[in-house]
Amino acid sequence: MAAAKNLPKYTVPSLTPEEGATVATILQARxxxxxxxxxxxxxxxxxxxxxxxxxxxxxxxxxxxxxxxMVDATAERIATLGVPPRGxxxxxxAERTWEDYSxxxxxxxxxxxxxxxxxxxxxxxxxQAAEEVAELDDVTNDLLVGHLHELELFHWFVRAHxxxxxxxxxxxxxxxxxxxxxxxxxxxxxxx
Numbered sequence: 001m002a003a004a005k006n007l008p009k010y011t012v013p014s015l016t017p018e019e020g021a022t023v024a025t026i027l028q029a030r031x032x033x034x035x036x037x038x039x040x041x042x043x044x045x046x047x048x049x050x051x052x053x054x055x056x057x058x059x060x061x062x063x064x065x066x067x068x069x070m071v072d073a074t075a076e077r078i079a080t081l082g083v084p085p086r087g088x089x090x091x092x093x094a095e096r097t098w099e100d101y102s103x104x105x106x107x108x109x110x111x112x113x114x115x116x117x118x119x120x121x122x123x124x125x126x127x128q129a130a131e132e133v134a135e136l137d138d139v140t141n142d143l144l145v146g147h148l149h150e151l152e153l154f155h156w157f158v159r160a161h162x163x164x165x166x167x168x169x170x171x172x173x174x175x176x177x178x179x180x181x182x183x184x185x186x187x188x189x190x191x192x
Contacts, residue, residue: 008082024083031074032092038067040101050107113184114177119155
């Protein structure tokens with residue numbers, strides 16, 4: 001369970017101030033991840049090139065909008081718990097536990113390969129957060145599970161571009177954005 005930094009003067013009914021602060025601390029990490037994801041998606045939207053440009057370019061914008069809505073809902077839940085949400089770029093950079101997105105202008109398939117890794121990380125940590133709050137706060141758990149529904153759908157959209165007709169992902173078992181991008185590009189060259 002995440003440690004609470006500052007106790008709120010009030011929180012939602014049925015939670016103690018300590019529990020509210022703990023849930024808010026967990027949500028703050030999700031707020032940073034979702035803000036980062038929205039910015040990363042927009043970055044990809046601006047920097048994809050090559051075949052399938054328009055399909056990927058236009059697929060990304062609705063994802064940006066949906067993730068921004070998740071950001072707002074997460075920040076408002078933190079505030080409802082009696083804790084001020086931190087949404088500044090400085091707070092995000094200082095508190096995040098991952099590296100910045102590593103691709104700039106690149107092919108659609110390279111960005112999709114890297115984005116596969118991004119979604120994998122966000123979804124995994126979102127699922128962990130949902131499990132952490134499940135015993136404390138049904139409302140926050142429901143919020144996170146709702147986010148997971150959309151995030152997993154968007155991840156599927158990305159993976160559909162990376163999947164062979166045999167069901168294999170071109171990113172294989174890559175563990176980095178650049179590694180996934182390289183594998184996706186190599187698989188695309190083989191198919192061409």
